[in-house]
Amino acid sequence: MGRVIIIGNSAAGLSALESFRQYNSTDEVLVISKEGTAPYSRVLLPYILRGKLPYDCLNIREEDYFTGLNAKCVCEEVLHVNAAEHTVVTDRNTYPFDKLLIASGSHAVSPPVKGLDQEGVLHMWTRQDLDRLLPLFASSHKVVVIGSGFIALQAAWAAVSRGLQVTVIELMDRIMPTVLDEKGAEILTQKIREAGVNLMTNTVTEEAEKTADGRFLLHLKDREPVEADFIIVGTGVRSNIEFLKDSGVVTERGIPVDAHLMTNVPDIYAAGDAAMGPTVFHDAHMTHALWPTACEEGRVAGENMAGKDTVYEGSLNMNVTEMFHVTVASMGKFRDSETEKSYLFPEESGYGYLKICYEKNRPVGGCLVGSWEAAEMFGRLRKVIKDIDTDAVPKEIFETVLSETIPGGVC
Amino acid sequence: MQERKTYHSICRMCGSGCGVDVEVENNRIVKVSGNEENDINRGRICIKGSSAATWLNLPERLRKPLKKTANGFVEIPLEQAMDEIAAKMKELQDTYGKQAVAGWKGEGTGFNQNEQLMRRFNRAIGSPNYFSNNTQCNNSRYEAFYLNYGCWPQADFRHTKLAIFWGTNSPAAHSFWTQDLNEGRDRGARSIVIDTKYNEQAHIADLFVIVRPGSDAVLAYGIIHRMIERGVVNQEYVDTFTLGYDKLKVYAERFTGEYVEKITGVKPEVIETIVDMIQAAGRQVCSWPGTGVEHQANGVSNSRVCSLVDALVGAIDVSGGMLINENMKTNSLVLGDDVPVEGEPIGKSVYPVVDYFKKESHTLMLMDTILTGKYEGRDYPFKGLIMTAADPVMTEANTAKTIQALSSLELFVVKDLFLTKTAELADYVIPAACNYARDELYFNGMEQSVYLAEKVVEEPLQTEYEFLKGLADRLGAGQYFPWKNEREVIEYMIEPSGFTYEDLQKYPSGLRTVLVHYHKPEERLAKGEKPFPTPTGKIEICSTVLEQFGYPGIPTIDHLPDCILQKDEEYPYICMTGARKIPYFHGRYRNIPQILKAHPHAEAEMHEADAEDLGLKEGDMIRVTSRVGSIEIPVHIMKHDTIARSAVQITHGWENANANYLTDDSDRDPISGFPNLKTFGIRIEKL
């Protein structure tokens, strides 16, 4: 009987465990997480903060989940991996393994600005962050969000929804560069401002000064300072790979893996935010730090660890949420600079701003700031871009639907 | 929690008669689904059928009798209402003669059985008249089929090789035919849809042909002409079983490809394709004329000639063709001529064929008679009308005249489930028990089966039988209504069949009383009997009945509507009313909230090129004006050439865009007296 270790019990780890168990019901599986044994979803943080979901919905698996899958989960911190010896060393134990999955995720990072290391400056990334943010949301009036990416703006929207006065400070001249093209960002900017948010682009934060009353005064370059009761920093995440130093597993910014999600060491796999996997656009190694990518990579890793020869078709970046009364979504390549041509849906479609991009007349992505109905199109787009096998709808029917909904959709 | 019980019953939300499972909880209908055991619809129903659970429980249902006073309607006890109505009827009949009062049957609570009861009632009180909306829907085809075949045959779509749908959209009008045809298609059937606009039926058609409004019969003759020329006629069958083929052949000669294309817009090669398809189907053809062809000034002839395609290939009473159905023997509730009446039926002298086959008075002429006190120049006081669950304000041609006439009656009684536009005009409004609160007998022609739609809920409301019996009792005609309730009525009806009420109860999903078998005309011929129930025993291509009444015997279409022959500058567009919409049935169901939310208003459907000419966008409001009246209505643009050019279709039944303000009650079919609802000139102004 083999021994399998999965480091991490979020999207990639859980997905891997479930896929592994589809093909292997006998091997011993140990899941190690430093964040506790109850899996939760960090995607839900903004939804809980704004009251859309109750707190207990944060947990995304039943209590008997691990035992039901004949697995064990321990709350320990992995300190080191020894590839040669096939062992994982935690703060409490040393565990031998036959197969290892590193799904250790990522952590939020802050920009090098003075004063961001103080109490009252938070990220919105972990359960612990949520526990600290919830009382602040309930008792405060003013919040400053540093950064204007997907997480930052979701935090801002949650704060607006709860009636807080919100300032968003962005260093660059536009918001959401990884999710929207310029036009989409412009439209969303308008929506954000209409919702009463003080959105400041091209703004450099010089210092977060804590005042005598325990509040903050943010000093900005060439601008009036801004007051805040607390600060949320949403300026990106980095892979959790520190424990792999000298382990024998090659790391870069993350852990490069092949199309089987295997690292340079046979028997050691990586998936999710910690991994750098192949993309559908033939990038060999890229980290998306996105929930769906983690799910997909976890599945492929889990299947391969169970002995199935599953080749990953590559990750496809996709983002979606509803904020500031509009559905924001994107997938694949959506910038005019990286695609050959694009199609913009006309106003009478009722979709809002919806753009589909093409390369060699084949859809490669799109972005949306508009109606939720348009989001349905992205599912079809995903199937086309990833070239997933149609197991439910005959090709001719699917292609008819596709070509009628997405111009040039059939390739 | 109350126990939930499921009953097998028959849907009465339209006339199709699908089998339903009615779930009842606490004497309340909570859910209606398709009855899988019923062979008619095999578990499938439309949204109308299931919405009965909402419709019948609406708070707007009438619960108390209403009497109109100077201050509007006031509630009065039922017995008082019945006494007052009966007294007024008696007074009117004593003063003006028996013909002054009659009943008009609607379809809000039931169909065939209610018709028989109303016919019985009218005769029982000495009235020569019987009214229903059939004088502008259904009767033209009834007459057409009876003229041709002496009966109304049933289309066997499940086994056909070729179905031709003329101006009919079965998904909306006869929903289970869609399933039947699809079963036929599984066995290789093909279908042709001939219509002025693309419809649901056309989605599964092998060939969809757009004709100009009012020109269907020209196309049918064009097809027959080519069938004759190409020898796609079953000569032996025609020689043996039909009468007047030679006359038809001569008449058909004028329908050359060139002429047909000029009138219908259909190219000769399309006709060749149709004839090819007919030829390939042998005798397994069902050429079905729908309301689209009967609602025209040549309605009877149109329906006859469309159906004659079947006769010419010998598709009558063969599997996959048109079944001449049999069913169990029943007692009719209709009283015989031995019960005396006073006065002449309205319409009989003008449309004798209607009286010959249907014994039905003419509702459009009734309106004139009410308003003028004269019928065909002769004094004819008509003062009192008893109407059960009909809404002619929405459905009768020329709404303005209808309202005027009904408002001027001395006694107007409406019995219905809701306070309809028509009921608003009444002196008395009597709340009706719904179909599920009464026993009713149903027959299906294709299955040759009988269905007992039993009472499944108790409503403290009067059924139509109780209503008519109550009035008859008070008017001294109680001897004609000896039965305590409708169960006893049904027992009387089925007595000759040898089946009992309990037998029918045992088979709520249908009891097949006579097994279907074909080629009965051939068998009868061999036995020396008349093959067909026509006067000559033959399929009367040239009708002896029509000739007897002074009409040409073959279906003639010599008088095409002017507006399709040349453009009328004053009324340049051709209006068609009455296309069925899936969630509605004529004037009904606009009060079902969930359906209204999905289909909230009337629409004038027109070709995108016409809309462009008029500068119209989707949803723009227009004023449509005919020679009779005008309405305001939003536009729906039909793209991809899915409607004939210059044609505008407006479905009836909308209160605030009532198509019948446009229709002309005086432009009528010479045989049936049907109003022309499908081909009249209009002009359009953008608002």
Next chain:
Amino acid sequence: MKAITIDQKKCVGCRNCEMACAYEKSQETCEVMFSNIRVSDYVGRGFVVPMTCFHCTEAWCMKMCPAHAITRDPETNAVIINPNRCAGCKMCILSCPYGNIHFDHVHMVSHKCDLCGGKPRCVTHCISGALRYEEVGSDGLRYRKDVLPEETRG
């Protein structure tokens, strides 16, 4: 295992399925936006097809849902959304290759076919016979087999 199968060639686009589903789920309206089955009618090419959830063996919506709101009903095999757990993030909508998950903008949650607990209202309202609720094989290709045109069926 039973599933809803679709025979596209039989569909007449009557939309009874849409109306019935919308009403069954909302108890208020037949408007298509509340329906879990959608009829796409491409008049220009004379093509109409009803689409509803196939309850895929490899259900990507279920896999991708970050809220654990999507599970499989052990009795009917339906992939169902628990509206009390749904965050309304729409990740499932982006995951479904067929556009069979929709958004309820009143309650701000995703909605999809749940097979009505084993008595699908759309099927009892499919007057054409295009939709059936019937036994299918347990393999992932069961729908393909059932929806392929007659001549290519095995």
